[in-house]
Amino acid sequence: MNKYTQNTVNDDFQWIAAAIHCLVERQEDQPALDEIAAFTGLSPHHLQRVFARWAGLNPKKFLKHVTLAAAKARLIASANIMDAAFDIGLSGSSRLHDLFVTVDLVTSDEYKGRGNGLVFKYGFHPSLFGEVIVVVNKRGLAGLGFTPEIGRPQALAEQKNGWELATWKHDQKSTLGYVERIFASASDANAPLSVLMRGTPFQIKVWEALLRIPSGRLISYGDLAVRIGQPTSARAVGTACGANRLGFLIPCHRVIRETGAVTGYRWGANRKHAMLAWEAAKAEELT
DSSP states (O other): OTTSOHHHHHHHHHHHHHHHHHHHHTTTTOOOHHHHHHHHTSOHHHHHHHHHHHTSSOHHHHHTTSSHHHHHHHHHHTHHHHHHHHHTOSSSOOOTTSOOEEEEEOOHHHHHHTTTTOEEEEEEEOOTTSOEEEEEETTEEEEEEEOTTTOHHHHHHHHHTTOTTSEEEEOHHHHHHHHHHHTSOGGGOOSOEEEEEOSOHHHHHHHHHHTTSOTTOOEEHHHHHHHTTOTTOHHHHHHHHHTOSBTTTSOGGGEEOTTOOOOOOTTOHHHHHHHHHHHHHHHHHHO
16 A cells, blocks of 8 residues: 555545456356456556555456355355365454454443543545444554445444444544554554454354454354354354444454355455455465
């Protein structure tokens, strides 16, 4: 993200999302680069440059990850990796092959008090997947959501839900460092990243399980339900994923249907496709 201007980061994602939408809608036809470029309104050469800046590889290599068949294959290939990841247990809160995350849970008094006496700082920043709102307090990261589709006021309102009695301060400086860490290379992050979770016991159980899913890997809603000891709760797992306030960091985007279909993301299916394809491309580079 430091290689070019912050505005370019957000602008590039708009084109990437449009290209992904084209491919997903027409994946059976496997459209050529010229057709995808025409859909986005860019020239093929410009689209190549956008992908080179954003993903570090050309569109053909990147977009091969954005198909139903590719998602299904990755879901199957991830099974053994998931066994190893979940065998470690869910008592800890580290995410394998990624940022080390420690979880601080909201107390019952804080939950009932709707944030009374707490102070939250928030800021809006560009990221690889569009502008984000970042919310922090003295105990760590409390919220991260994407703003382009809903706008800043609505994004802030969503983060304030449940914390209506807290003090809220707009502070770009306090939140910038979190964005740089979350969307940087995992190898650049040595110190644990503390997060503050507010949810029901079931939601927290799902969110902590999500932290076990390695980058570049996928799990189905049903399999995740089994992993947390609730085999008949696949639908409830999906609902808990949808209530996640820490987008990308708690990787609900890595949960898909057993069929390989990529649906059900609160910040948009195109963004979920982009995250999954980006992570798959990065994982491929390491193999």
